Amino acid sequence: GESVGLHLPTLSVQEGDNSIINCAYSNSASDYFIWYKQESGKGPQFIIDIRSNMDKRQGQRVTVLLNKTVKHLSLQIAATQPGDSAVYFCAENWGNEKLTFGTGTRLTIIP
Amino acid sequence: DAGVTQSPTHLIKTRGQQVTLRCSPKSGHDTVSWYQQALGQGPQFIFQYYEEEERQRGNFPDRFSGHQFPNYSSELNVNALLLGDSALYLCASSQPLRTDTQYFGPGTRLTVL
Numbered sequence: 001g002e003s004v005g006l007h008l009p010t011l012s013v014q015e016g017d018n019s020i021i022n023c024a025y026s027n028s029a030s031d032y033f034i035w036y037k038q039e040s041g042k043g044p045q046f047i048i049d050i051r052s053n054m055d056k057r058q059g060q061r062v063t064v065l066l067n068k069t070v071k072h073l074s075l076q077i078a079a080t081q082p083g084d085s086a087v088y089f090c091a092e093n094w095g096n097e098k099l100t101f102g103t104g105t106r107l108t109i110i111p
Numbered sequence: 112d113a114g115v116t117q118s119p120t121h122l123i124k125t126r127g128q129q130v131t132l133r134c135s136p137k138s139g140h141d142t143v144s145w146y147q148q149a150l151g152q153g154p155q156f157i158f159q160y161y162e163e164e165e166r167q168r169g170n171f172p173d174r175f176s177g178h179q180f181p182n183y184s185s186e187l188n189v190n191a192l193l194l195g196d197s198a199l200y201l202c203a204s205s206q207p208l209r210t211d212t213q214y215f216g217p218g219t220r221l222t223v224l
Contacts, residue, residue, distance in 0.1 A: 101153030
């Protein structure tokens with residue numbers, strides 16, 4: 001069936017550097033994508049979203065890029081901080097109802 | 112403005128028992144979705160409630176049922192618990208006509224012994 005997957009399960013980045021988390025999706029009908037951050041013992045926290053009619057969207061220190069040709073999206077975090085350490089999930093939405101999540105990437109910021 | 116709240120935080124049950132988990136959506140939100148998150152996995156969609164009706168359901172057995180109340184709060188019930196039901200149960204709420212953007216609560220950690 002359709003699924004959302006992640007290229008790398010873990011990522012370690014030096015504090016202050018930029019990080020890039022990648023995600024591949026397989027449902028070409030998906031029209032909305034969300035990145036969530038989940039810290040240990042907490043629920044997923046909304047970070048940024050993007051619709052399929054866009055290829056880039058920026059937030060505070062975060063940028064999401066969408067490449068529909070290869071069904072790939074990425075989350076860029078600029079000037080990483082210790083508080084950025086968490087598991088990051090991409091999720092896709094189609095049909096405006098349920099979200100389909102990938103397995104997640106654990107980001108560790110090295111002081 | 113309170114976000115999505117869930118209760119209880121943690122719960123321990125034994126096989127065969129029944130459990131009820133509760134969720135209050137974010138203020139202004141009318142749609143509630145439930146997800147199951149096994150350790151080390153992404154959340155899996157269980158079902159969604161809108162106007163007190165189950166609107167969509169994921170691939171979960173009938174042992175999983177829910178309810179939504181007039182104040183938009185919701186309950187998730189699981190009957191005949193199995194060891195494999197041990198997971199973090201997440202509730203997410205969304206605004207009217209914006210069910211694609213969902214905001215999550217802290218979850219209820221269910222352990223089945």
